Amino acid sequence: MEGTLRxxxxxxxxxxxxxxxxxxxxxxxxxxxxxxxxxxYEYVLYEGDSISGNFVVVxxxxxxxxDHPGIDFTVTSPGGNIxxxxxxxxxxxxxxxxxxxxxxxxxxxNSYSTPETVSFYIHVGHIPNEHxxxxxxxxxxxxxxxxxxxxxxxxxxAEQKYLRARDARHRNTNESxxxxxxxxxxxxxxxxxxxxxxxxxxxxxxxxxSVAYNRx
Amino acid sequence: MSESNxxxxxxxxxxxxxxNSMRFEIQSGxxxxxxxxxxxxxxxxxxxxxxNPTEGYPVPDSHKLTVRVSSxxxxxxxxxxxxxxxxxxxxxxxxxxxxxxxxAPEHKPPTTMTVEFEWKTGVAAKDWSKVAKKGQIExxxxxxxxxxxxxxxIHDEMFYLREREEEMQELNRTTNAKMTTxxxxxxxxxxxxxxxxxxxxxxxxxxxxxx
Numbered sequence: 001m002e003g004t005l006r007x008x009x010x011x012x013x014x015x016x017x018x019x020x021x022x023x024x025x026x027x028x029x030x031x032x033x034x035x036x037x038x039x040x041y042e043y044v045l046y047e048g049d050s051i052s053g054n055f056v057v058v059x060x061x062x063x064x065x066x067d068h069p070g071i072d073f074t075v076t077s078p079g080g081n082i083x084x085x086x087x088x089x090x091x092x093x094x095x096x097x098x099x100x101x102x103x104x105x106x107x108x109x110n111s112y113s114t115p116e117t118v119s120f121y122i123h124v125g126h127i128p129n130e131h132x133x134x135x136x137x138x139x140x141x142x143x144x145x146x147x148x149x150x151x152x153x154x155x156x157x158a159e160q161k162y163l164r165a166r167d168a169r170h171r172n173t174n175e176s177x178x179x180x181x182x183x184x185x186x187x188x189x190x191x192x193x194x195x196x197x198x199x200x201x202x203x204x205x206x207x208x209x210s211v212a213y214n215r216x
Numbered sequence: 217m218s219e220s221n222x223x224x225x226x227x228x229x230x231x232x233x234x235x236n237s238m239r240f241e242i243q244s245g246x247x248x249x250x251x252x253x254x255x256x257x258x259x260x261x262x263x264x265x266x267x268n269p270t271e272g273y274p275v276p277d278s279h280k281l282t283v284r285v286s287s288x289x290x291x292x293x294x295x296x297x298x299x300x301x302x303x304x305x306x307x308x309x310x311x312x313x314x315x316x317x318x319x320a321p322e323h324k325p326p327t328t329m330t331v332e333f334e335w336k337t338g339v340a341a342k343d344w345s346k347v348a349k350k351g352q353i354e355x356x357x358x359x360x361x362x363x364x365x366x367x368x369x370i371h372d373e374m375f376y377l378r379e380r381e382e383e384m385q386e387l388n389r390t391t392n393a394k395m396t397t398x399x400x401x402x403x404x405x406x407x408x409x410x411x412x413x414x415x416x417x418x419x420x421x422x423x424x425x426x427x
Contacts, residue, residue: 140356142356143356143359146356146359146360146363149363150359150363150366153363153366153367153370156370157366157369157370157373160370160373160374160377163377164373164376164377164380167377167380167381167384170384171380171383171384171387174384174387174388174391175387177391178387178390178391178394181391181394181395181398182394182398185398185401185402188402189401189402189405192405192406192409193405193409196409196410196412196413199413200413200416200417203417204420207420207421207424207426
């Protein structure tokens with residue numbers, strides 16, 4: 001099943017600040033299932049906007065199975081070219097400048113049968129430049145600085161989201177390690193006790209009178 | 217995570233977004249769930265609507281869906297039965313993953329409907345239009361206020377991450393300690409089992425007058 005998430009371009013709260021407030025920020029975690037490709041669409045308004053983001057594969061099924069080999073990630077521009085791609089990772093950051101405006105497609109591909117949950121964050125950041133300043137007389141140079149400041153804060157937030165997702169994944173691993181330690185150790189004790197009891201019973205049987213005369 | 221209907225769990229953590237609506241597609245008979253990690257006492261606002269496939273006409277029955285918003289403990293915060301749009305707002309009493317699930321009704325032939333969904337929490341859920349005023353300086357002040365709120369939330373997030381790291385360290389330490397005790401215990405169990413075996417067999421053979 002292909003799920004596509006399409007983004008509509010922004011509604012602006014105020015005309016005066018419209019050029020400054022193009023921050024599209026969200027993080028989503030998709031569970032990409034059996035041989036599936038999950039795509040997210042993001043609309044980029046201006047060419048040259050910086051698209052940044054990160055994604056982390058949050059492994060849920062790690063108690064019995066070994067570590068998942070990772071998923072593939074591709075970014076396709078509206079023209080159909082692959083702008084960015086990562087293969088077989090369990091999480092990474094990315095950043096690039098949009099070569100053109102339009103609908104960008106961010107796809108995750110899981111080539112293995114275990115379903116995975118991917119937690120990702122995509123941010124399209126726009127800073128008004130001199131061209132925009134010339135066009136709109138309401139825009140002050142200070143607005144450019146404020147936009148830069150906002151973008152910087154966005155990158156801090158993005159980093160925090162990445163850390164949070166990685167922390168969640170790390171926590172999963174640790175919890176599973178703890179459970180495994182207890183489970184396998186107690187299991188080992190029980191198996192040991194059972195095996196030795198069986199040994200004793202077997203040896204006793206070898207010497208029991210009903211069987212004894214012919215055997216030992 | 218495998219159900220007969222493919223459930224895609226989308227966890228959204230929105231942050232300071234003026235525009236955070238997203239679109240996704242559901243096929244008839246399938247389900248899509250979106251979940252968001254919300255802190256305790258955080259304000260959250262959500263809005264959903266089915267994109268009308270036929271312009272100008274009312275949304276057909278095949279394009280209505282069932283919605284349910286529930287807390288991490290299963291409490292229901294919002295339901296919508298056979299609707300094509302709606303919204304919800306609440307203050308999260310418990311911290312955790314809140315899920316919004318969408319069910320598309322069965323239809324032959326299977327159709328795909330596009331749902332537009334918007335879910336804001338925390339800073340983004342604050343209604344900025346009330347705070348904003350007209351004029352150039354006020355606009356700048358408004359912008360800087362938003363930046364200040366962003367910085368506050370970054371600060372809070374740092375505390376959260378620090379807490380989590382501490383918990384993780386604690387967990388690792390206890391696992392380490394557990395492993396030590398269990399390994400030691402394992403040797404003890406091994407030796408004692410062997411000792412018991414030997415003792416039992418010795419007494420058995422002595423009883424049988426073989427030793």
